[in-house]
Amino acid sequence: MAKNTPKNRRAVIVGGLRTPFAKAFTELMELDTIALGVAAVGGLLRKLDLPRTEIDGIIWGGVVLPPLSVNIGREIVLDLGLPASVEGHTVTRACASGLQAITDAASAIERGDADVLIAGGSDSTSNAPIAFPNKVTRTLAPLALGGKATAADILGALAQLMPLSEVLPRQPRVAERTTGEVMGESAERMAQRNEISREAQDQLALRSHQRAARAIASGRFDDEITKVETPKGLVHSDSLVRADTSAEKLAKLRPVFSKTGTVTAGNSSPLTDGAAAIVMMSEEKARALGYEPLATVSSWSYVGVDPADQLLIGPAIAVPKALDRAGLTLQDIDLVDMHEAFAAQVLSVLKMMGSQAFARERLGRDQATGEVDPDKLNIYGGSIAIGHPFAATGARMVTTMANELHRTGKRSALLGICAAGGLGAAAVLERVD
Amino acid sequence: MTDLLLELGKRPFVRKLVASAGLPMPMPEALPRPKGPSVERFLEGKTVRVAGEGALGAALANLLPRAGATTLTATAALAATIGSKAEAYGRVVRPLTAADSESTDKVHALILDATALARPADLRLLYTFFHDHVRSLARGGRVVLLGRPSDTATTLAQAATEGALDGFTRSLAKEIGGKGATANLVLVEPGAEMRVEAVLRFLLSSASAFVTAQPLRVSAEASWDNRDPWEKPLAQKVVLVTGAARGIGEATARMLASEGAHVVCLDRPEDDEPLSHVAREIGGTPLTADVSDPEAGVQIALELKRLHGGVDIVVHNAGVTRDRTLARMQESGWDQTININLAAILHITETLLQTGALRDNGRVVSLSSIAGIAGNMGQTNYAASKSGVIGFTRYLAKQTKARGITVNAIAPGFIETRMTAAVPMMIREAGRRLSALGQGGLPEDVARAITFMALPGSAGVTGQVLRVCGGALIGA
Numbered sequence: 035m036a037k038n039t040p041k042n043r044r045a046v047i048v049g050g051l052r053t054p055f056a057k058a059f060t061e062l063m064e065l066d067t068i069a070l071g072v073a074a075v076g077g078l079l080r081k082l083d084l085p086r087t088e089i090d091g092i093i094w095g096g097v098v099l100p101p102l103s104v105n106i107g108r109e110i111v112l113d114l115g116l117p118a119s120v121e122g123h124t125v126t127r128a129c130a131s132g133l134q135a136i137t138d139a140a141s142a143i144e145r146g147d148a149d150v151l152i153a154g155g156s157d158s159t160s161n162a163p164i165a166f167p168n169k170v171t172r173t174l175a176p177l178a179l180g181g182k183a184t185a186a187d188i189l190g191a192l193a194q195l196m197p198l199s200e201v202l203p204r205q206p207r208v209a210e211r212t213t214g215e216v217m218g219e220s221a222e223r224m225a226q227r228n229e230i231s232r233e234a235q236d237q238l239a240l241r242s243h244q245r246a247a248r249a250i251a252s253g254r255f256d257d258e259i260t261k262v263e264t265p266k267g268l269v270h271s272d273s274l275v276r277a278d279t280s281a282e283k284l285a286k287l288r289p290v291f292s293k294t295g296t297v298t299a300g301n302s303s304p305l306t307d308g309a310a311a312i313v314m315m316s317e318e319k320a321r322a323l324g325y326e327p328l329a330t331v332s333s334w335s336y337v338g339v340d341p342a343d344q345l346l347i348g349p350a351i352a353v354p355k356a357l358d359r360a361g362l363t364l365q366d367i368d369l370v371d372m373h374e375a376f377a378a379q380v381l382s383v384l385k386m387m388g389s390q391a392f393a394r395e396r397l398g399r400d401q402a403t404g405e406v407d408p409d410k411l412n413i414y415g416g417s418i419a420i421g422h423p424f425a426a427t428g429a430r431m432v433t434t435m436a437n438e439l440h441r442t443g444k445r446s447a448l449l450g451i452c453a454a455g456g457l458g459a460a461a462v463l464e465r466v467d
Numbered sequence: 468m469t470d471l472l473l474e475l476g477k478r479p480f481v482r483k484l485v486a487s488a489g490l491p492m493p494m495p496e497a498l499p500r501p502k503g504p505s506v507e508r509f510l511e512g513k514t515v516r517v518a519g520e521g522a523l524g525a526a527l528a529n530l531l532p533r534a535g536a537t538t539l540t541a542t543a544a545l546a547a548t549i550g551s552k553a554e555a556y557g558r559v560v561r562p563l564t565a566a567d568s569e570s571t572d573k574v575h576a577l578i579l580d581a582t583a584l585a586r587p588a589d590l591r592l593l594y595t596f597f598h599d600h601v602r603s604l605a606r607g608g609r610v611v612l613l614g615r616p617s618d619t620a621t622t623l624a625q626a627a628t629e630g631a632l633d634g635f636t637r638s639l640a641k642e643i644g645g646k647g648a649t650a651n652l653v654l655v656e657p658g659a660e661m662r663v664e665a666v667l668r669f670l671l672s673s674a675s676a677f678v679t680a681q682p683l684r685v686s687a688e689a690s691w692d693n694r695d696p697w698e699k700p701l702a703q704k705v706v707l708v709t710g711a712a713r714g715i716g717e718a719t720a721r722m723l724a725s726e727g728a729h730v731v732c733l734d735r736p737e738d739d740e741p742l743s744h745v746a747r748e749i750g751g752t753p754l755t756a757d758v759s760d761p762e763a764g765v766q767i768a769l770e771l772k773r774l775h776g777g778v779d780i781v782v783h784n785a786g787v788t789r790d791r792t793l794a795r796m797q798e799s800g801w802d803q804t805i806n807i808n809l810a811a812i813l814h815i816t817e818t819l820l821q822t823g824a825l826r827d828n829g830r831v832v833s834l835s836s837i838a839g840i841a842g843n844m845g846q847t848n849y850a851a852s853k854s855g856v857i858g859f860t861r862y863l864a865k866q867t868k869a870r871g872i873t874v875n876a877i878a879p880g881f882i883e884t885r886m887t888a889a890v891p892m893m894i895r896e897a898g899r900r901l902s903a904l905g906q907g908g909l910p911e912d913v914a915r916a917i918t919f920m921a922l923p924g925s926a927g928v929t930g931q932v933l934r935v936c937g938g939a940l941i942g943a
Contacts, residue, residue, distance in 0.1 A: 224557065227557035227558060227559065228557045229559065340508075342508075342511075343508065343535075343557075344557050382557070386555075386557075389554050389555060391551055391552060391553075391554040391555040392554065392555040394555065395533075395552060395555035395556070396555050396556075
């Protein structure tokens with residue numbers, strides 16, 4: 035804690051908002067990740083009527099970063115026309131980037147570095163840069179950047195780029211850099227290894243869609259979504275949730291990553307465009323400005339596992355750590371929100387949370403973290419139904435849970451997120467009275 | 468010198484041709500070897516079949532799921548013990564059924580816990596398990612039997628039964644050697660059950676590619692702290708390797724460094740250049756000394772203490788041959804061989820112990836030779852020095868066990884080196900082919916055996932001589 039900082043400062047969430055989540059290459063395709071961030075943050079500032087001069091900074095999460103303007107956080111400030119004094123930076127921790135931005139904001143506020151911060155994240159898979167092999171850069175850049183080139187130089191450079199197959203742009207894939215494994219393949223292996231059946235995965239996916247559809251129909255998300263203007267018109271609602279899906283429809287889909295596999299497009303999260311943001315303040319400041327605090331982030335934990343082993347099992351290790359730090363057990367938790375990268379991953383994590391053997395061997399504990407009551411889990415669906423714009427998911431989950439705690443008077447919510455690179459994240463939110 | 472038959476055997480076309488022509492020529496199978504340093508999950512994606520209701524269930528449960536194996540067993544007790552751990556690592560234990568013995572799926576390893584066998588009739592388990600499953604063993608697969616040393620038996624029948632495992636393993640090794648597979652026997656003393664992990668990791672992995680038909684005893688004699696990392700296991704360890712400028716010594720220095728050790732590479736002053744090159748490449752320290760110099764021990768001990776405060780692992784690899792039949796052998800040829808190959812090892816080790824340079828829980832590994840076990844024409848001096856190393860090893864192991872220092876020897880068989888490339892063709896061919904695996908070993912095979920002996924987890928292995936010989940017929 036910095037000097038001259040009152041102890042026991044508490045960072046509180048005063049509100050959150052997101053863009054609609056749209057399947058990649060559809061309605062939101064024209065907006066890049068910065069534009070999506072601008073839409074979410076702009077909408078949130080309007081909704082909260084937050085005085086622009088009170089904002090200290092933006093902490094923004096991003097996974098697929100635009101190569102020429104990596105610091106999305108600052109670009110959002112500038113594009114929104116916020117005061118130039120509002121600083122901005124960008125954090126990246128794969129799919130945990132959005133949560134990372136939020137826990138960083140909590141740290142900064144509680145340490146006394148700031149009073150009012152915007153935190154969140156965005157991703158536009160539709161605008162993922164297509165990377166040329168380094169060979170192209172190394173051959174062409176000296177010509178482009180290094181003064182005058184003669185015709186001979188240019189011909190020479192072109193000759194170096196043969197054969198053409200070596201210099202064609204590479205298709206972007208959600209693959210692990212160290213193992214080369216596509217994430218779905220990792221999920222497929224986890225399903226096999228933890229004996230997660232196709233039926234159980236489809237069941238979880240179905241529940242995700244049904245619950246999300248119900249939430250949309252009941253207007254539960256209305257306060258959490260801002261409409262977004264695009265060159266092709268106004269987008270005002272999520273477009274991925276399928277109210278009409280069924281166990282039969284899901285069962286018909288073919289496994290994607292292995293002929294005999296279980297992971298399908300139906301029980302995986304789709305590539306998605308979108309953004310989500312929250313505003314966090316010191317409790318003192320929130321009350322002084324007249325905002326009602328919704329919740330506080332009591333604790334969090336980030337962990338790493340070997341990506342070549344079970345890439346997405348991290349939350350099973352992060353969750354008990356976060357619970358410990360909050361001084362809570364799973365029995366104390368009212369709501370559990372688990373990012374659904376793949377149904378196979380959620381079910382593997384849940385199984386390990388309930389496993390005595392996992393607790394003993396992997397956590398060094400006598401007792402399993404516990405079984406999660408399905409009625410408390412992802413009560414409004416998850417990433418499989420709603421979509422998963424990588425870095426936006428954290429703020430989406432935090433917003434929904436903070437609102438739910440405030441709305442219902444429930445005490446606590448547990449969040450779990452798995453991420454590429456073998457990362458796992460967990461956080462505990464508690465209601466602020 | 469490349470092994471032509473081995474190279475030809477890598478081509479399926481040639482294999483087919485030899486088979487269809489009915490040539491009485493066994494084509495040796497290329498041995499799979501590790502591509503890098505040791506890894507925790509060395510059995511990733513592999514299937515092992517396990518049987519036997521003995522004392523090693525808990526040790527196997529500790530190892531197999533963590534190593535990444537899918538386990539098949541028909542033994543209910545094993546299924547329960549291994550299953551209780553497997554879930555934590557997302558691994559499956561499946562019941563082994565009659566259908567599995569018919570299945571064309573190949574398995575990486577067959578493991579039998581034979582520690583509970585007490586009467587000759589119990590040996591029937593060896594027959595049934597391996598009879599049913601040996602055909603399923605993959606190329607380059609592994610057979611490991613776990614038994615008790617017969618001198619720890621409590622009845623005569625038990626001693627006889629335990630003794631039988633040795634002949635069985637050696638014979639099976641010969642039967643499966645053609646497909647590059649190995650069979651070895653681990654003799655676990657009562658009370659040493661949880662110390663078998665390092666041994667099993669070695670024998671079940673491709674690190675032991677050239678070790679077959681060997682018994683290895685595991686005891687609880689030397690102290691052990693039971694905290695073994697299996698990746699970079701030698702981090703923070705200081706190693707001395709003598710004769711490190713080339714050959715097996717160089718391969719050993721490189722291997723130990725890749726496992727995290729800081730290696731002090733020692734060789735003769737004349738070899739300063741290649742020595743420095745090796746040391747630089749592996750981030751180690753070159754040290755020149757003539758090991759047969761009476762001052763060498765003190766010089767080495769002082770240097771090790773000055774540079775690193777001491778040494779954890781000593782590999783006595785430096786050696787010479789001065790081959791002549793005894794009647795023609797010169798005095799100097801005798802003296803040099805005994806001095807460098809045996810007296811220097813004794814002298815340096817004693818000095819390192821007396822000066823306190825060799826730290827607690829240390830490891831001493833010396834190079835013996837098949838010649839020291841079987842004898843060899845024209846090598847009375849060499850064979851004497853190498854069997855002297857065995858005497859040294861067995862005696863010193865008892866002296867140092869209280870300090871946790873293990874002492875072992877490696878006896879290489881036919882290894883493809885500059886030395887063996889100079890051997891006449893017919894003798895060379897005999898050296899290669901008269902073995903279970905039908906080929907010569909590589910310096911890295913010896914280096915890996917030394918590395919295994921040097922691990923913190925190998926505390927259960929002391930006073931042992933391990934042959935790295937491909938199941939050579941001579942001296943077996």
